[in-house]
Every structure is written in C-alpha cells, then in structure tokens.
Amino acid sequence: MAGRGNGTGGSGDDFDWVYGPGSSDGARPSSDPEPTRRIPVQRRPGATPPPPPTRLPPAEQYAGTPPSGRRPAPASPPPPAAPPARGPSGRGRWSRPRTYVRLVLLVLVLWLVFLVAVPLIAWNKVDKVDFEPSADRPAQQPGTTYLLVGSDSRAGLSPEERKRLHTGDAASELTDTILLLHTGDGPTTLVSIPRDSPLDIPGFGRSKVNSAYAKGGTPLLVQTLEQATGLRVDQYVEIGFGGLVGVVDAVGGIEICPKQRIKDKDSGLNVKKGCQEVDGATALAYSRARKYSPISDLARVQQQREVIAAVGDKVLSPWSVLNPVRWWQLNGAVPDFFRFGDTTGPVAAGKWALAMTKVEKSCTVPLARADTTWDTKRAQQLFGKIASDRTDEITDDLCTATGLAR
Structure with a gap:
C-alpha cells in the first residue's frame, strides 16, 4: 500500500502506526523505554471509581475447582415469589364481579335448602290420624274439602301451662272449633260449625256435635259431619290448645279487633275494644271466650275465624320466611x-x-235460632253448592257471619 512498507527494503517508518515511533530492529531508537506497557485508562472527572477486585486467600482460591481446572459457575439466585392470582385484567380474585355473583348464588342455594329442609324435618315428627270412617261415605266430589278441628286436648301441657292458659280439666277431649274449608274452581269458602249444634251421631242418637269426638274419636266426628252436610271430607287437620299458642308466638303475635271490651273469666280473656297486638295466650283466650255475649257460641266462631285469618297473614308474610x-x-x-x-x-x-290465608267467603252454617239449631233448608242449599264446587253461586243470605238469616 502506498506510504506503508511491507518490511522488505522499505522504510521502518512504514510500521510506526503499529509499534510507535522508532524501530525494534535497532535501526532507530525508540523514544519510549516500555513500548508494550499497558496504558492506564483515564477516568472522566466525577466518575465513581470501580470497587477493588475480591481476592480469596491462596488456600481457598481454588477450593472446589473441578479437575478440568475451571471454576464452578456461581449459584443461581432463587426465583422470585409468585404474585397473587390475578385475572386477565390484572385485578385480584376478590375484585372480580364474577366472584361476588358466585358467592350470592351459593348463599341463595343454601337458603333454599334451609327453607325446604326445616318443614320436612318438622313433618317427619307430626302425628298422623286415621280419620276416614268405615261406614258408607259420600262419593268423590270436585275440589277439596278440609276438616279443621280445634281440640281442647291438654296433651303436652304441664299443670302450670294449663293454669296459665285457663284450659281446665286435663282429661277433656272435646272439639271447641269445627271448620269446613273448601277449595276448587270457585271462591275459597270457610264454614264454621258451632260446637253445640245438635246433630244425629251414628250409634249415639242426637247430641251436641262436639261430643262425637269424645264418643268415637275422629272417624265418628267425620261420619257425623258427612251425614249432616252431604260433603265428603278429603283432608283432616287437628290443632290443640298449645298449638295455637305456639304458632302465634312463633310469628311474633297477631292483631285482633274486638268490637267491645271483653272480660271473660272462664277463658281468662281481658282485652279492650279496638285493634291490638296480642300474644299466643291472649289469642287462645279470644278464640275460646263466649260467655260475655248473648249469642255466646256464635260470637266465638266469629272470633275463631278472625284468629285463623290473622295467623295465616303472619305465617305467609315475607318476614316469616326471611327470618x-x-x-x-x-x-x-x-x-x-x-x-x-x-x-x-x-x-x-x-x-x-x-x-286458609285466601278465604274469600267466610260464614257460619245457616241457623234457624241462636241456640245453634240448623236451618235445614238453607243449610242444604249451602252445602249443595259446595259439594258441586259452585261456591261462586253462594248468596249472602246463605253465608252470614252468625248463620242467622238477614
């Protein structure tokens, strides 16, 4: 190349750009006594000096060195801890709306299980009654007719409870309340049967209807009513004194609206006139009181229907289910x-x-007199319409609060 020798007859200056000025072959002395020395690196002003190299003692410098003479590679640092689970958007699990939706669904499922399981557990403990008489019965009829009996049985009540509730004789087995409830295509109809109604009791002659229960139990009571009304009893429900008290207290009390102040010694009732909240013991006394009124038993059946309706409203209130x-x-x-x-x-x-909570027509069986003697003609008309499930044809003169004609 021009200006650069190839070492054969050229000038030594041709390699000065490699070895520096002067020649190593003695042709021209070098001005640098150590031409191959390392030139120190000049630090820039203000730069931080590097740390001195770490040197191990001679005994440890080559400890653990593999036979190949190579030093082992330094240990890898531990992997960093995994971050908390996050969704595609980078948010935590509890910040996802889907998590809360699943939680709400789980709570709803558990609540439904609770609502269904509790009645089933209670139902398995309920006593069953053989109520169907063995004698001839009316044929099957459209709709469903229930017989509800309020027994004055004191079974399950302690002497202290009988005294507090004014229930009297522990051996009594009469039916203070007798109700026929019919449901079908027409309006739901509830008919009260006064307990002192004189009816023919099969095998015992004519007597008060409530004595049939004591004489022959539930089947004889059903047979007596079917014979007198022409209705076929499809279902049977019986409630004792303590049952009414327990249900009323369980729903937090009910409201009654007596039209006058009532003070009845036999039932223990003492209430003022007008609407008021009462507990189970007062509700029981209200449904039993009768001697304060000149129409005694007729007044009582109206109070019984009032109590039953009030209990039904509370039982099916949303709070009874949500609480x-x-x-x-x-x-x-x-x-x-x-x-x-x-x-x-x-x-x-x-x-x-x-x-029971959707009764549209409520009345007492048609009566001829206040002594609870039935008005046979009107009673046959009323029960005939119920038997044929034509309750929408029941007129006001057949269905009155006291049973007496208007």
Missing part, C-alpha cells in the same frame, strides 16, 4: 300440637295452610 329464627320456631311448633290425616302429605298440608 330464619321465626321460620325455625314456626315449623318447630307444628309437631307438638298439630295432627294431620294419614292420607295428608306435606304438599297437601301446604295447600291447606295457603288456602
């Missing part, structure tokens, strides 16, 4: 004091309870 304590207490009161017919299942019992 787990009330739901548990309400169902827990059923096995101790309620009895159902042996053909009644939990579904039929539920339908009865629902029907």
